[in-house]
Amino acid sequence: xxxxxVVQILEKIAIYLELQGANAFKISAYRKAGAALENDPRxxxxxxxxxxLKGIGKGTxxxxxxxxxxxxxxxxxxxxxxxxxxxxxxLKIPGLGGKxxxxxxxxxxxxxxxxLKTACEEGRVQQLAGFAKKTEEKxxxxxxxxxxxxxxxPVWQLEEVIRKLDTILNTIEEIEQFSVAGSYRRxxxxxxDVDYMISxxxxxxxxxxxxxxxxxxxxxxxxxxxxxxxxxxxxxPNVDFRIVEPIQxxxxxxxxxxxxxxxxxxxxxxxxxxxxISEYGVEQADGSVLTFESEAAFxxxxxxxxxxxxxxxxxxEFERYTDIENLVTIEDIRADLHMHTTWSDxxxxxxxxxxxxxxxxxxxxxxxxxxxYLKVAxxxxxxxxxxxxxxxxxxxxxxxxFHLLRGTEMDILPDGLLDFDDExxxxxxxxxxxxxxxxxxxxEQIMExxxxxxxxxxxxxxxxxxxxxxxxxxxxxxxxxxxxxWAKQYNKILxxxxxxxxxxxxxxxxxxxxxxxxxxxxxxxxHAIEQLRYMDTGTKYAQKAWLYKDMIVNTWSFEKFMDFxxxx
DNA sequence: GCCGTTTTCGGCCCGACTGTTTTCAGTCG
Numbered sequence: 001x002x003x004x005x006v007v008q009i010l011e012k013i014a015i016y017l018e019l020q021g022a023n024a025f026k027i028s029a030y031r032k033a034g035a036a037l038e039n040d041p042r043x044x045x046x047x048x049x050x051x052x053l054k055g056i057g058k059g060t061x062x063x064x065x066x067x068x069x070x071x072x073x074x075x076x077x078x079x080x081x082x083x084x085x086x087x088x089x090x091l092k093i094p095g096l097g098g099k100x101x102x103x104x105x106x107x108x109x110x111x112x113x114x115x116l117k118t119a120c121e122e123g124r125v126q127q128l129a130g131f132a133k134k135t136e137e138k139x140x141x142x143x144x145x146x147x148x149x150x151x152x153x154p155v156w157q158l159e160e161v162i163r164k165l166d167t168i169l170n171t172i173e174e175i176e177q178f179s180v181a182g183s184y185r186r187x188x189x190x191x192x193d194v195d196y197m198i199s200x201x202x203x204x205x206x207x208x209x210x211x212x213x214x215x216x217x218x219x220x221x222x223x224x225x226x227x228x229x230x231x232x233x234x235x236x237p238n239v240d241f242r243i244v245e246p247i248q249x250x251x252x253x254x255x256x257x258x259x260x261x262x263x264x265x266x267x268x269x270x271x272x273x274x275x276x277i278s279e280y281g282v283e284q285a286d287g288s289v290l291t292f293e294s295e296a297a298f299x300x301x302x303x304x305x306x307x308x309x310x311x312x313x314x315x316x317e318f319e320r321y322t323d324i325e326n327l328v329t330i331e332d333i334r335a336d337l338h339m340h341t342t343w344s345d346x347x348x349x350x351x352x353x354x355x356x357x358x359x360x361x362x363x364x365x366x367x368x369x370x371x372x373y374l375k376v377a378x379x380x381x382x383x384x385x386x387x388x389x390x391x392x393x394x395x396x397x398x399x400x401x402f403h404l405l406r407g408t409e410m411d412i413l414p415d416g417l418l419d420f421d422d423e424x425x426x427x428x429x430x431x432x433x434x435x436x437x438x439x440x441x442x443x444e445q446i447m448e449x450x451x452x453x454x455x456x457x458x459x460x461x462x463x464x465x466x467x468x469x470x471x472x473x474x475x476x477x478x479x480x481x482x483x484x485x486w487a488k489q490y491n492k493i494l495x496x497x498x499x500x501x502x503x504x505x506x507x508x509x510x511x512x513x514x515x516x517x518x519x520x521x522x523x524x525x526x527h528a529i530e531q532l533r534y535m536d537t538g539t540k541y542a543q544k545a546w547l548y549k550d551m552i553v554n555t556w557s558f559e560k561f562m563d564f565x566x567x568x
Numbered sequence: 569g570c571c572g573t574t575t576t577c578g579g580c581c582c583g584a585c586t587g588t589t590t591t592c593a594g595t596c597g
Contacts, residue, residue: 023569024580025569025570025579025580026569026570027569028569028580029569029570029580030569032569032570033569033570054570054571055569055570055571056570057569057570057571058569058570059569059570060569060570094595094596095586095587095594095595095596096594096595097594097595097596098594098595099593099594099595100594100595129588130587130588130589130593130594131587131588132587132588132589134586134587134588135586135587135588138586138587182597192597193597195597221584221585221586222585223584223585223586224584225584225585226584226585228585240597242584255582255583255597256597258597260581260597263581263582263597264581264582265581266581267581267582268581270581271581276581276582277581277582278581278582278583279582279583279584280583
């Protein structure tokens with residue numbers, strides 16, 4: 001039994017305990033034990049003594065060793081025999097937690113969503129102590145969409161939502177500062193909802209403006225410091241707006257950015273020093289409350305550097321914080337090595353893209369339109385590629401300190417051949433090879449295609465190496481260990497494709513690449529000027545894998561980059 | 569259930585909101 005499976009069973013035990021109304025700290029002890037395993041970099045086999053991990057004691061260690069020996073947990077089996085199988089899914093109904101569900105089961109025998117619905121309709125739920133008419137109505141309403149709503153929303157969906165909300169918030173005069181917070185700010189691949197932090201001296205007016213301007217189908221909560229709504233649209237997410245006074249903004253933003261685990265650690269650190277952290281500030285032993293100009297000042301108060309939101313997981317950031325200054329940031333990026341123009345399926349011309357790249361402050365970039373195989377994307381034939389070079393050349397002539405390179409995003413064909421001959425490739429400054437077809441081939445065949453590309457001396461980089469689209473498709477499932485070994489052997493670059501639909505390589509694979517010493521490029525794969533902004537998401541995502549700037553080829557100077565390409 | 573230089577018991581991060589109450593429990597993040 002592997003570590004993931006063990007962690008999942010510990011979580012299951014926690015869920016069942018919740019449904020028995022067990023002690024909250026006991027429940028969280030099982031979750032902490034799972035988190036301790038998860039955060040340890042070693043595999044299950046490599047961990048000799050689990051009790052050595054903080055958070056795992058006698059009880060949870062016994063569960064783990066039983067799982068490893070027999071594959072089952074007698075504790076979980078016991079719980080399962082006591083708790084009906086229909087109860088765990090009910091935890092997903094907003095407003096219902098373990099205790100209420102336990103009560104519904106104990107007093108009314110409700111053991112499924114179906115039974116709950118009937119009981120509500122018959123008015124039996126509102127007769128229970130602690131429940132009343134409103135609760136019953138709310139449960140009935142939630143049951144209508146039960147199982148239909150997405151539990152989480154992918155980052156590419158939220159990106160759209162957040163762009164719209166930012167525009168709205170910018171029009172509300174009374175707002176002093178605002179920022180998205182929560183897991184989106186931490187660049188999680190998907191989030192349950194959207195959190196916003198807002199500071200103002202006129203909370204009532206801001207609240208009013210929010211309710212008026214934000215397109216909501218339903219207002220879930222509307223208090224003095226919090227407005228919670230469900231947005232209009234298919235499968236739209238919930239948005240929480242938290243409103244605080246300007247002096248509280250930094251600590252509140254930190255608080256609502258999380259993660260929960262990070263906040264717990266911060267509070268423990270504060271507690272050890274006789275201080276108390278809340279969203280409103282840091283309370284001193286004498287009862288006075290400190291507030292801060294910025295999150296950085298808040299961290300500095302605890303002798304920590306600014307910890308970027310992406311790193312706030314509650315573990316490594318407190319152990320490796322001296323490394324943070326080496327991590328790649330958006331300011332380090334000097335180039336974008338993957339983008340499309342009107343020559344293939346892009347929306348802007350070579351010149352328009354070139355000017356936009358200069359406006360971003362880059363030193364160099366590569367135009368990489370699709371190759372001829374990709375007919376749906378108007379891929380370039382060798383002849384059109386040559387014609388494009390004239391245009392790029394003309395653009396470059398007008399520049400003094402910016403270099404636009406000639407590249408291609410060349411298809412690796414289903415039979416493993418490359419879409420351009422070597423003599424075509426030899427004419428290019430930078431060659432990307434990608435798979436866009438026959439995703440369902442067996443892994444050996446996929447790997448053979450990738451190997452063919454990596455072996456070719458003209459190929460510089462593999463783009464979006466797994467082909468995944470977050471929440472939509474898994475990609476073509478390459479053997480990543482092998483792919484990274486080959487990239488190392490042939491000295492090729494692997495891409496972190498920053499498009500929020502992709503984020504490919506993922507964090508886990510980026511960590512493997514970094515460990516192997518394979519150079520990484522963070523690219524937007526922009527098909528239009530406005531998509532060049534994805535670089536920001538990409539660099540933040542790279543931080544999650546603790547990638548240092550010197551590992552990222554597009555932080556290098558133009559000279560260093562060209563030198564690498566020539567002497568690779 | 570876990571933890572411990574205040575160590576084998578007593579605390580475990582902290583606060584808002586809602587709906588139920590009439591001072592609070594449950595849920596949520």
